[in-house]
Amino acid sequence: MLLPAYFWQMEYRFYWCCRSCLAGLFFFMAIHATAQAPLQADFQNIPLSEAFRTLEKTGGITISYDPGLVKNIRVTASFTNKNPQEAFSILLQHTPLEAAVVRERHVLILKRDEAPSSLTLCAKLLDADSREALPYASIFSIKAGAGAQSNADGQFQLSSNSELAPQDTLLIRMLGYRSLSVPASRLLNDNCPSILMRPISRELVEITITDRALEALELPVASRITEVRPERPGLVPSLGEPDPFRMVQVLPGVAADGDKADELLVRGGNTDQNLVLWEGIPIYHTGHLFGLVSALNPYVVDRVNVWKGNFSADQGGRVSSLIDMRTDPTPLERPSFAVGVNLVSTYFSLETPLFRRKGGLLFAGRHAFSGVLQSSGYQKLFGFATQDSRIKSELETQQNDSLLQKAFRVFPYSTFSDGNLKLWLRPNARTLLDLNVYLGYDVLRYRRELDLRQFGTYLAAADTVNIVNFGMSAHVHRDWTENYSSEWRFAVSNYKSTYDFTGTTNPDVPQQYYQHQDNTLGEGVLQFDNNWRFSRRHHLQFGVQIIKTGNFFLDSLQNKPDPNASRRLQIDLPSNQSALYGIWRLGDSAHWYLEAGLRHVTFNYTTQSYWEPRLSAQWQTGPHLRLKAFAGVFHQFMRRAYVPNILGLNNRAWVTADDNLQLPVLESRQVSLGFTFEKKGWLLDAEVYGKVLEPVTGVDLRFNGTPDLSLWAARGTENVGGLELLLRKRWGRYTQVLAYTNSRADMQFDSLNQGNVFPSDFDQRQAINWTHNLGFKHWSFSLSWNYHSGRPYTPPTGVNTQTRPDGTVATSVAYGPRNSARLPDYSRLDSSIQYHFGEKHLTGTLGLSVFNLLNHANLQQREFFVQTLYDANGDPETYTTGTIERGLLGRMPNIFLLLRW
Numbered sequence: 001m002l003l004p005a006y007f008w009q010m011e012y013r014f015y016w017c018c019r020s021c022l023a024g025l026f027f028f029m030a031i032h033a034t035a036q037a038p039l040q041a042d043f044q045n046i047p048l049s050e051a052f053r054t055l056e057k058t059g060g061i062t063i064s065y066d067p068g069l070v071k072n073i074r075v076t077a078s079f080t081n082k083n084p085q086e087a088f089s090i091l092l093q094h095t096p097l098e099a100a101v102v103r104e105r106h107v108l109i110l111k112r113d114e115a116p117s118s119l120t121l122c123a124k125l126l127d128a129d130s131r132e133a134l135p136y137a138s139i140f141s142i143k144a145g146a147g148a149q150s151n152a153d154g155q156f157q158l159s160s161n162s163e164l165a166p167q168d169t170l171l172i173r174m175l176g177y178r179s180l181s182v183p184a185s186r187l188l189n190d191n192c193p194s195i196l197m198r199p200i201s202r203e204l205v206e207i208t209i210t211d212r213a214l215e216a217l218e219l220p221v222a223s224r225i226t227e228v229r230p231e232r233p234g235l236v237p238s239l240g241e242p243d244p245f246r247m248v249q250v251l252p253g254v255a256a257d258g259d260k261a262d263e264l265l266v267r268g269g270n271t272d273q274n275l276v277l278w279e280g281i282p283i284y285h286t287g288h289l290f291g292l293v294s295a296l297n298p299y300v301v302d303r304v305n306v307w308k309g310n311f312s313a314d315q316g317g318r319v320s321s322l323i324d325m326r327t328d329p330t331p332l333e334r335p336s337f338a339v340g341v342n343l344v345s346t347y348f349s350l351e352t353p354l355f356r357r358k359g360g361l362l363f364a365g366r367h368a369f370s371g372v373l374q375s376s377g378y379q380k381l382f383g384f385a386t387q388d389s390r391i392k393s394e395l396e397t398q399q400n401d402s403l404l405q406k407a408f409r410v411f412p413y414s415t416f417s418d419g420n421l422k423l424w425l426r427p428n429a430r431t432l433l434d435l436n437v438y439l440g441y442d443v444l445r446y447r448r449e450l451d452l453r454q455f456g457t458y459l460a461a462a463d464t465v466n467i468v469n470f471g472m473s474a475h476v477h478r479d480w481t482e483n484y485s486s487e488w489r490f491a492v493s494n495y496k497s498t499y500d501f502t503g504t505t506n507p508d509v510p511q512q513y514y515q516h517q518d519n520t521l522g523e524g525v526l527q528f529d530n531n532w533r534f535s536r537r538h539h540l541q542f543g544v545q546i547i548k549t550g551n552f553f554l555d556s557l558q559n560k561p562d563p564n565a566s567r568r569l570q571i572d573l574p575s576n577q578s579a580l581y582g583i584w585r586l587g588d589s590a591h592w593y594l595e596a597g598l599r600h601v602t603f604n605y606t607t608q609s610y611w612e613p614r615l616s617a618q619w620q621t622g623p624h625l626r627l628k629a630f631a632g633v634f635h636q637f638m639r640r641a642y643v644p645n646i647l648g649l650n651n652r653a654w655v656t657a658d659d660n661l662q663l664p665v666l667e668s669r670q671v672s673l674g675f676t677f678e679k680k681g682w683l684l685d686a687e688v689y690g691k692v693l694e695p696v697t698g699v700d701l702r703f704n705g706t707p708d709l710s711l712w713a714a715r716g717t718e719n720v721g722g723l724e725l726l727l728r729k730r731w732g733r734y735t736q737v738l739a740y741t742n743s744r745a746d747m748q749f750d751s752l753n754q755g756n757v758f759p760s761d762f763d764q765r766q767a768i769n770w771t772h773n774l775g776f777k778h779w780s781f782s783l784s785w786n787y788h789s790g791r792p793y794t795p796p797t798g799v800n801t802q803t804r805p806d807g808t809v810a811t812s813v814a815y816g817p818r819n820s821a822r823l824p825d826y827s828r829l830d831s832s833i834q835y836h837f838g839e840k841h842l843t844g845t846l847g848l849s850v851f852n853l854l855n856h857a858n859l860q861q862r863e864f865f866v867q868t869l870y871d872a873n874g875d876p877e878t879y880t881t882g883t884i885e886r887g888l889l890g891r892m893p894n895i896f897l898l899l900r901w
Helices: 002-034 050-061 086-090 243-250 378-383 390-399
Strands: 039-047 062-064 076-081 095-102 106-111 118-127 137-140 147-151 155-161 169-173 182-183 192-197 208-211 254-256 264-266 274-278 303-307 319-327 334-341 345-354 359-368 407-427 431-452 455-478 484-504 513-532 538-559 569-570 577-585 592-603 609-620 625-636 640-641 652-657 668-680 683-698 714-733 734-749 768-778 779-788 796-803 809-815 825-838 842-851 859-868 876-887 890-901
Touching: 039 050, 050 062, 050 076, 050 086, 076 859, 086 095, 137 155, 147 155, 182 192, 243 303, 264 319, 319 779, 345 407, 345 779, 378 890, 390 407, 390 431, 513 652, 538 652, 809 859, 809 876
Parallel strands: 062 106, 118 192, 208 303, 274 319
Antiparallel strands: 039 076, 095 106, 118 155, 137 147, 137 169, 169 182, 254 264, 303 319, 334 345, 334 890, 345 359, 359 407, 407 431, 431 455, 455 484, 484 513, 513 538, 538 569, 538 577, 577 592, 592 609, 609 625, 625 668, 640 652, 668 683, 683 714, 714 734, 734 768, 768 779, 779 825, 796 809, 825 842, 842 890, 859 876
């Protein structure tokens, strides 16, 4: 046993002796290498090959390199007393080359091997119902093979590299929630966006409202839009449906004309100054039941992008806002069905995967069942929608007279329907194709008959209104490389509105009077859009947009008893627009960016070229504060004009701008400045803006709510300015959003108000919208308070009297300065309660919504007339002004049920 131990000790000593000798040898060689003459040089913008030759002569070194690598490379470098590795590191630091010292004084020049830069993907997971953070969810990167887990705040970070990330997909799983496949590109250049996960047992409709003006709120910054997110149908109580137009009214600076859903007034602009798109299809018929219900099915709308006049140069044609509604295609595992009903309409939808789950089909429709059953809720809505028409006045006349209740028969009937189809296909990760179809339809039929032939009176009349909007669009998007993509967009929209009246006062002549109005607008849009990111901070978007529009209007009145009273007006104005645009974006989206755009439009009815520069910028000054600014010019080539008819409904027509019709192209110039602050669940967004519109016309100018055709030729200027604030805070399952607007809109016409400035018809100085939403287990509660100061009207000052030659007196109302008085302030409280039930393959929502819960009496307008006061003998004694007040919608409850399986 001693002998092996002795040999082991000898072997151990020999090992350490050899190791010590080798270490000493290497140390001596290192000392010898560093003892060689150091390198020094002073090169000033000389060819790199010349620098190499100088170092070989002065430093006693040998340099090997490919002459093609150093061609056209010049260097500026200065160093003293440097070893070869240090010297060449300084010399080559601004070149794509690197040096390797392979022997004592031999240097090899190589092309620098640029490894993919590393980056961190970050996001925050939230419950789609309550907005609570979701901790301990698992996240897996399919291409990179890395994994992560969300922390207690729902956030996660995942390392990747710049080559894999654009094509990578993150798989997110959590118990009790639907698994998500999220493209990693969604998380690039973004400051931890929020990702919503839907509970398996409560899959509901969600509409995301986004607003470019906010920019910093959960922003996919590449799109330059910010999510305001009134996420669930319960957050903004409506008339039983998550109406997207009513949700948009949560934003500051957005108001409604009366209690209508689709008649939006954005930053003092008129209702026809908004461009509404669904999947790229221009929608001209935006409201069912004459504006009370959105004509776009809310159950197929996933996202609503809102630009309050500050949209980029790739879009144009309107001067107030762009409202872009989309359906986000998502891969489906199996077909799903949904049906719903409320007190006004029914709904159904079908979604199914196609093409081996690389595509899908969505088909949905709504229909008002008022033709079969008219609920009390529908009757109330119909009464409000028709209060400015003959229907309202004649129904009141009939009901207030016992004789007319039998002799005057009235038969109003109205219904609506709409349908949506979306077919999409993603054959590979770089290509997306989709086809979209929209159809909206409204019909009103009103018949009445007054049979008092025993008193020599007879009337039989019928009115018919038909409104239809058919549209279709196709998109082909292709990512050619990681940095370049293009998209072809094609859309057609055909809007047709007709009104027919037939009437007679002679029972033996079936048709003595006939009026026919036809407003047709056919529009085709072709757009080719390109996106090229040629560096990390430089992005160029450019393209062409061609719009061809056919516009027809006909107003024909036949009066057989009096042919001189007959008339006919026909307008046929097909138009062509072509636009070239370019947008340059500079900066990194996480800290700052500058966007400069230019749009050039030609229009066939003028010889003028329309240049539309647009500029926007943002600067992230710190972790919580972001500054923003915008300036731009916009033009509008299509206007809506008031056209009277016998019924008093559907009396606005789309007309192409044309100098021969005294309807000029409208121009808007606007600027805005603001900031966004976000910290610990608080969000504060503030913005001041100003804009000038000219030449505004009297084509739709109102006098106490009533349009006046005599003002068609009036020309003026409108100046609008205001302050917008939005405050949002979340506490667990409770969310509140407070929007405040302080604005002023003034108009000036040389021919009106003695040339003095006066408030515009839609001037609204103060507005508050305060919404609350609370989720508790299977329940959702929401409350929304809407307040704004009264809108202007022109007050009377007395009665003008003039004695005619025959001794009779002509009277008229005398008015003061235009729009110098205000209606009472508007206030409305809406509420909604929902119960979510079901699991696995069947889920549902049962809810109750109440519009104007407190039944507050709000005024729409005031009209004035001359009222005659008589003396005891029945002779006119004096004259005064009487007042007619038209109210807005009172309390309106609605019950709704939605089932999905």
